[in-house]
Amino acid sequence: MDNNNNQNNQTNDNNQATPTPTPEPQPRKRRGGITLTKVAVTAAIAGLLGGGVAYGGISYINNSGINDTAVPSGSNSTGNTKTSNVTVNVSSQSTKAFNQVKGAMVSVVNLQKQNSSSNTLGQLFGDSSSSGSSKSKSELEEASEGSGVVYKKDGSTAYIVTNNHVVSGSSALRVVTSSGKQLQAKLVGKDSVTDLAVLKVNGADLKTVASFGNSDKIKVGETALAIGSPLGSQYATSLTEGIISAKKRTIETTNSAGTQTGNATVIQTDAAINPGNSGGALINVGGQVVGITSSKIASDAEGTSVEGMGFAIPSNEVVNIINQLVKKGKVVRPALGITYVDLANVSSSQQKSVLKLPSSVDAGVVVMSASSGSPAKKAGLAKYDVITELGGHKISDQSTLRDILYTYKLNDTVSMTYYHNGKKQTTKVKLTESSSQLKNTTSTTENSES
Numbered sequence: 001m002d003n004n005n006n007q008n009n010q011t012n013d014n015n016q017a018t019p020t021p022t023p024e025p026q027p028r029k030r031r032g033g034i035t036l037t038k039v040a041v042t043a044a045i046a047g048l049l050g051g052g053v054a055y056g057g058i059s060y061i062n063n064s065g066i067n068d069t070a071v072p073s074g075s076n077s078t079g080n081t082k083t084s085n086v087t088v089n090v091s092s093q094s095t096k097a098f099n100q101v102k103g104a105m106v107s108v109v110n111l112q113k114q115n116s117s118s119n120t121l122g123q124l125f126g127d128s129s130s131s132g133s134s135k136s137k138s139e140l141e142e143a144s145e146g147s148g149v150v151y152k153k154d155g156s157t158a159y160i161v162t163n164n165h166v167v168s169g170s171s172a173l174r175v176v177t178s179s180g181k182q183l184q185a186k187l188v189g190k191d192s193v194t195d196l197a198v199l200k201v202n203g204a205d206l207k208t209v210a211s212f213g214n215s216d217k218i219k220v221g222e223t224a225l226a227i228g229s230p231l232g233s234q235y236a237t238s239l240t241e242g243i244i245s246a247k248k249r250t251i252e253t254t255n256s257a258g259t260q261t262g263n264a265t266v267i268q269t270d271a272a273i274n275p276g277n278s279g280g281a282l283i284n285v286g287g288q289v290v291g292i293t294s295s296k297i298a299s300d301a302e303g304t305s306v307e308g309m310g311f312a313i314p315s316n317e318v319v320n321i322i323n324q325l326v327k328k329g330k331v332v333r334p335a336l337g338i339t340y341v342d343l344a345n346v347s348s349s350q351q352k353s354v355l356k357l358p359s360s361v362d363a364g365v366v367v368m369s370a371s372s373g374s375p376a377k378k379a380g381l382a383k384y385d386v387i388t389e390l391g392g393h394k395i396s397d398q399s400t401l402r403d404i405l406y407t408y409k410l411n412d413t414v415s416m417t418y419y420h421n422g423k424k425q426t427t428k429v430k431l432t433e434s435s436s437q438l439k440n441t442t443s444t445t446e447n448s449e450s
Helices: 093-104 315-328 348-353 398-405
Strands: 105-117 136-154 157-162 172-177 182-191 196-202 223-228 238-254 260-269 281-283 289-296 310-314 338-342 365-370 386-390 413-420 423-430
Touching (some): 093 136, 093 238, 105 157, 136 223, 157 315, 172 196, 196 315, 238 310, 338 398
Antiparallel strands (some): 105 136, 105 172, 136 157, 223 238, 238 260, 289 310, 413 423
């Protein structure tokens, strides 16, 4: 996006890749459990640079043009200005939509163990008897905070959808409701590929359940409302308004280590999304959740600041994933049962001498191993085979193979094109779940699994 354009003009609906979102919208970090937040507030006044102010193109730089007519004297007894009793009906679609959903919004607190040493005053003053009793212990502290949406109730159990990165690394989880009540939460399941997770709590006091809209039906330019807890529960159920900037934007996804794990198709919006909004709701003016906010771009690769580029996981994908998480605790995806590397990471000399590839082959993935009994092994693939197409789609790199693979379901049969000892081969592969896929593996530049 041209950073000179107004953010509300970001209405380009295409699949062009964008810069990798920064970790800005991830949960707010806490220090030592302290909940007070320092916020820099800019006063809504403009400084007068150089003391000169221009009006209508005329610069007033001296007093020569000031009218010398004296200010009339008057009585101070007329200081009786009052406010009018007239009220204005400010009800709007946005207000009604917010009121429908606000009760279903929660803050999600990530609690992690922190090692601490039980120092005493005796230790500080050199009391050897007390120093011997010092013990190192682990205590739960608030590590970060994000948002969540209550989307289902089953009896007294309430289910909450949030982001995987909101709950990642937690030793325990706590939910703060919109009314301020704190509840212990249990992780039902999580999926790092889509960055989604499901929690459950005792929902006896939760009366509002959000509903999902059809994200395929949203339109570029329509109003979008983001609800969440920017900077944590201190600002819970904050509402920001914008538009749908793009329906299907392709962005790179990374894991907690910063390694690229693939691509995701997301909704782009210019509604303000800040740290702590992760896992919150993106809703339409009908009060339906059309996306789960997850990330934003704060600057591009060159460091140019960016405003109004937030992203949300489409509701149709959210529903598909959370249903699997509730049923199985994980998302089951088809796997080939291989480890592999990008062909681009293999030197040109080895491509000729080891892989024996013709010079016309310049993209694909190289099989490094195929698990016994895996779909790839049954299809005849072996070490140093180079996969160039899957299901008729060209394979350019690791993430492309994974993205294409995840469009299929278990037990689907898909065509594959590969090179074995330099000779082009085609085969059919029946996709099943491999044992290695259950490990929830992530991509590296050296070796990946699918």
